[in-house]
Amino acid sequence: MSQKTEENNEKKTREDNSRRDFLKLGVFAAGLTVAGAGLQKAFSEEKETGEKVKVLTTEGKVVEVDTAHIKKAEVCCVSPKESREGIPNKKWVMVIDLSRCKHALKCQHSCQKYHHLSGMNVWLKVFKMQESENTAPYWMPKPCMHCDRPPCVKVCPVSATYKRSDGIVLVDNERCVGCRFCMAACPYSTRSFNWEEPELLSETTGETYSPERGFPQKRGTVEKCDFCPDLLRQGKLPHCVAACPNGVFYMGDMTEDTVTNGDETLRFSQLMKDKSGYRLNDILGTHPSVYYLPPVNRLFPFKEPVAENSDKEKKAE
Amino acid sequence: MEEPKKITNEAEAIQMLRQYNDDLLPRKFGIVGNTWTALLIIIFLTGVYCYTNQLRYGLSITGMRDFVFWGIYISNFVFFVAISLVGSLVTAVLYLLNIPWRAPLSRISEVIAVAAVIFAGLIIIVDMGRPERIVNMFLHGRIQSPIVWDVMVVTTYMTLSILLLYFPLLPGIAFCRDNLKGIPKWQKWMYNILSLGWKYSPEQYHIVKKAITILSVMIIPVALCIHTVTSWLFASTYRPGWDSTNFGAYFVSGAFVVGAGGVIAGMAVLRKFYPSYKTYLTDLHFDRMGKLLVLLTVVYAYFSINEYLIPAYKMKGEEAEHLHELFTGYYAPLFWSVQFFGMVLPIIVLLFKKGRKPIPMFIMAVLVVVGAWFKRYLIVIPTMSYLPIQEIPEAWKHYAPTFQEWAITLGSLAGALLIITFFVRFFPIISVWEVAEERGVSHETIYKHLNEGNEK
Amino acid sequence: MKNNFMNHLFKKLRHGTISVSLITVTCLFINKEAISQAEKDSAKLSATMTVSYKASNGSRSIKVNLKRKVEKKFIAVDNLKTPVSLYFKSVKEHNPADGTGLVGKLYLGKDGEGVFEIPDDINKLISGLHKYTFIAKFDADPIYEDAEEEISIADSKITLSYLGEDSIKTATATLYEWKDSAYVPVAGAELKLGIKRTFSIFPIGESGAVTDSSGKVSADLPLDMPGTFDRKITIVAKIDEHESFGNVEVSKEVPWSVLPEPIPEIGRALWATGDNAPYVLVFSSLSIIAVIWGTIFYLISLLIKIRKIGRDKSS
Helix, strand or coil, X not given: CCHHHHHHHHHHHHHHHHHHCCCCHHHHHHHHHHHHHXXXXXXXXXXXXXXXXXXXCCCCCEEEEECCCCECCCCCCCCCCHHHCCCCCCCEEEEEEHHHCCCCCHHHHHHHHHCCCCCCCCCCEEEEECCCCCCCCEEEEECCCCCCCCHHHHHCCCCCEEECCCCCEEECCCCCCCXXXXXXHCCCCCCEECCCCCCCHHHHCCCCCCXXXXXXXXXXXXXXXXXXXXXXXXXXXXXXXXXXXXXCEEEEEHHHCEEECCCCEEEHHHHHHHHCCECCCHHHCCCCCEEEECCCCCCCCCCCCHHHXXXXXXXXX | CCCCCCCCCHHHHHHHHHHHHHHHCCCCCCHHHHHHHHHHHHHHHHHHHHHHHHHHHHHHHCCCCCCCCCCHHHHHHHHHHHHHCHXXXXXXXXXXXXXXXXXXXXXXXXXHHHHHHHHHHHHHHHHCCCHHHCCHHHHCCCCCCHHHHHHHHHHHHHHXXXXXXXXXXXXXXXXXXXXXXXXXXXXXXXXXXXXXXXXXXXXXXXXXXXXXXXXXXXXXXXXXXHHHHHHHHHXXXXXXXXXXXXXXXXXXXXXXXHHXXXXXXXXXXXXXXXXXXXXXXXXHHHHHHHHHHHXXXXXXXXXXXXXXXXXXHHCCHHHHHHHHHHHCCCCHHHHHHHHHHHHHHHHHHHHCCHHHCHHHHHHHHHHHHHHHHXXXXXXXXXXXXXXXXXXXXXXXXCCCCCHHHHHHHHHHHHHHHHHHHHHHHHCCCCCHHHHHHHCCCCHHHHHHHHHHHHHC | XXXXXXXXXXHHHHHCCHHHHHHHHHHHHHHHHHHHHHHHCCCCECCEEEEEEEEECCEEEEEEEEEEEECCEEEECCCCCCCEXXXXXXXXXXXXXCCECEEEEECCCCCCEEEEECCHHHHHHHXXXXXXXXXXXXXXXXXXXXXXXXXXXXXXXXXXXXXXXXXXXXXXXXXXXXXXXXXXXXXXXXXXXXXXXXXXEEEECCCCCECCCCCEEEEECCCCCCCCCCXXXXXXXXXXXXXXXXXXXXXXXXXXXXXXXXXXCCCCCCCCCHHHCCHHHHHHHHHHHHHHHHHHHHHHHHHHHXXXXXXXXXX
């Protein structure tokens, strides 16, 4: 919007204001009626709820209108075909600051919950890493790397997994034939397979499938971390990024050269320069979209979580 | 053990051809044959039943899980592809090289190839999580994917193998049609259809000769492709043990070994149960095949050493872990057994003349084939356990095939053997006219003789 | 209730949407049953509702967040069955009992949050009031106790100006509040300036800068910051959680010369879709297939020839 029109608008508003100062309450109520009608129009595709709302008219009479404008918070997502196009003019990048991770696993829990992941399939794993005996161990969250030269996409026989213009690698489980070649090809082992009927299916039955959210899952198909493109489309951070209490994950758009972990917003290039960012197994030529910051000047000392591991193993049995 | 004499006299030739025909017509199975067939059918149907379970409950009925996500279906697939290479070896390579003793072996090897490649195609569908979406391969196929190459090359090889089996078989089918008496109607009808109205005419004969030459030339590169492309399914990944430029040659050389082993085993079995075949599958054939197997195994050993020695010299990272598991760890007993019984022992035994007699040869051939099956298990499975494995259930770290998985795999092996068995039951497994030609009988004489029945 | 229902049905019939009303009737009964069921269960969970106000470029929204305490921790309420209603309160006209003053109803999301976007019409109408009170409430939820939360906002305004030269580009924002029938500058308020990015605002200038006596805050823009592909950048000025103004932000799109790094094209690559396979791969594989399958079809034609010869001779 140009400055001129903005000024015009402001002028108009001021005029309106002065005029409206004299108006009485009834006008406001009438306004609400109008607004109600407007809302009805805006959400006309939604079903009528049968509920009634009383609104005061200008004459001081109470009338009933239908509250058709009850809004559902969840909006569904794009179709498998549309999901093959990336979000225009975006190139997503994630930065994982290893110095902040303390294996709280909030990222993983949030990811599991919102993707309705069932069974033992885990999209985001947090590994204990130790380069060699004499070096310090650290925690490393590992999502899908969304490589720019994805080996998994190379080998897929049916384009069930594909690379989008915005950098995201997705899986369309309505096309996947379940050959698992992508799992063999992925050097980061980020993919999992639905060996049996997904457990939490009942929770997602009837939901429209979109590769952008990855559920409902289907038996005999591959799945993996998807960078939550359904959220990115709404300008929201992926679940893991939003859930992390320590700001380990930064998400951003390469074209904007900015990443954010929700609390702070930083220049991506500057961050890489200042903290010596690197990519996992970059030597393989996969060009990942996920960057790591080395675990130096850590926020937390390294501690093994004893209880949680044994819990998990019990569950697995 | 001498090369059979060439026949020059026409009367002698006709005499011999009559004898051949009497010996080589397919005949009804005895008790052993029927029991064998019944047993195969039972194993095959058990496999089919278990596969219906897999269709119902998904791949969860197998021992595969994330991390070890390819199991014995895939290693079995590789085995089938490997053994199918024999078709091109004996039929095409030996044919083009004009090896004088190959004729009686060509059809045995070709039928093994056809049976194996058919079940290679089937077992790979069994491994799919969504077999009903196979049509996606054609609707959305990506030429960039080695799987698509594999699908193309397997179907091509299957077609070529069937053609290479079929062309030389035409006179044989016609002969069955004309000479087998007291057979059921459907069998007669089948011969009628399949013989394509074969009239023993020189024109038809020339066409067959031409087709065999074209096929022999063409099937060799395709056969090399089928095995090389199968090796690329592994070599195109980053995994230790698979990430190898040696893989194509390694797989092809291994395939020749198992193929030759398969033919030797087949020869020995036929000789045992069809005493009249002794005239055609002579000690000479065993001797020559034994020498060939030694040569092939030595080549295979060369590529095996390449495959393990150099990585073992470097011992880099994950590769080292993988090799330690194979050499001294969890898989060591199997690894060394396979190397010894499947490679070293056959070389040693077959180097001796006494070792190249039918019975020791049969034992060595079985060792080679069984060793080859487990070798493919070792190629496919161990490599999948060497990535950071944390946060997964203990049970997922080691792979053990389930009963149903074994049943399906054995069912596929039984299925391939069934194809071979039925072929032996209904078609001449040794090609009369090719054997006769090998003995120096001109095709005019063959034509004349074979036409006798027709003119009668 | 019955009267309402009859009224409703009558109206529906008039509109000829019987099927819809049948569904509606069912809904009503189910609803009624659920409520009576809930009434039996006297022990309901209690939840804490927080309400915040945001004005962004003149459009207003109210965010409602619902949490409950479980073992000393607050967790999001994700199983609220009834919608939250938002009312505009102004001396007399607000009446939840008969629904007067209702702005809208909203089902909270899985994170226990919901945002009421105030529709343009209402927004325009209430702009003249300079002081607004919103009430968010829900009642008769089968699981949770009724809750109500009120928020009052005083009118404020931010203006944003931009001075762009080659070597220095400056953004200046001024904060005003409505006082005695006019907007007057506010001094000493924390006013943030930043550049709008996909998920957040990239801060520029001093952090924690407060407005001077004329209500102004200024900041220089980083000259190497990439804008959009159509050479624009959006500057934002905002106040966060101000005790009387709530969250207020304005943004302004200005021309910008730094283009972002181009997005790498996938093009014809091994990792592209099937239609975009590298030409070398397509042509080489097609020619191999053509040669081999051409020969195969030739061989099949030979079989046909054999059959033909067989027929000719026998006839």
